[in-house]
Amino acid sequence: MKNEGEQRQQDINRDDGSGILKTITMILLASTTDPVEGSILPVIFTIIGAIWTLSVFFINYQNEKLKKKIEHFKLLKDYNAELKKWANNTIDLMSTAGHLCLLDPKKDSQFYNQRHNLLIALSAEIDKGRFFLPNTEIDGHGQYKAAAYQGFRVKALNVLVDCYDLVKSIDYMDQQKNIPVTKQIMECKRNFVSEVQIQLDPRKFEIDFIETIKQGL
Known part of the structure; x- marks a missing residue:
């Protein structure tokens, strides 16, 4: 089985950028098993989550837009x-x-x-x-x-x-x-x-x- 270090390296090598975001999140989680009051980490997690959500939304939006254009061309071709x-x-x-x-x-x-x-x-x-x-x-x-x-x-x-x-x-x-x-x-x-x-x-x-x-x- 792959250990945690190997898994993180594999995520970093991913081309779509999602592996990097996941790796950052894992590192931050691993370094804060007992966060102190007033820690900035929750803010960082919130920002990462927002970036992740926006990225997924943008990709899905672009794919849907492309799909509609292709459907339009198919109808026009027919x-x-x-x-x-x-x-x-x-x-x-x-x-x-x-x-x-x-x-x-x-x-x-x-x-x-x-x-x-x-x-x-x-x-x-x-x-x-x-x-x-x-x-x-x-x-x-x-x-x-x-x-x-x-x-x-x-x-x-x-x-x-x-x-x-x-x-x-x-x-x-x-x-x-x-x-x-x-x-x-x-x-x-x-x-x-x-x-x-x-x-x-x-x-x-x-x-x-x-x-x-x-x-x-």
Whole structure:
């Protein structure tokens, strides 16, 4: 078994500082088996106890604060994952629409149906996007509309509406009329990607997350 001296030395060598406080307390207790009246030792013990309590409180507070920040990042990451899933599907539709314009309708019997299916899909994605990107200024515009449609659409959804109108304009008889539409749809796609990236702000997310992790080390 370890004797008292070995135990004190082991406490002193601890990295977290708690061993030092415990060792000081043990030494003071060992040297005062019969304290005289008016001794300063009770005051010292009180101070040590207060320091110990405050240290534990501060450590617990910091740990709880870090835990809440990490939980916040987890929720934000989950939200962003769903937003990216929606955006990825929408980008696929826009890319398909842009390349559809390069096909000759006269050589593709399904051209009209493809255009029609794209319109259906884009219309659905516009409404799904409202779950992630709600309208702004809902108190000052369109009060007569359904709740989700009051106010003004954000830029990302405006771009999708523009793309929908462009797909609707695709001529299913004359390919030459569709060539200029291709560039317009691809421009919509680039603008959409940019708007979603602004919403996700991946650079800020990464910087903030790394900084939070460093605080916990």
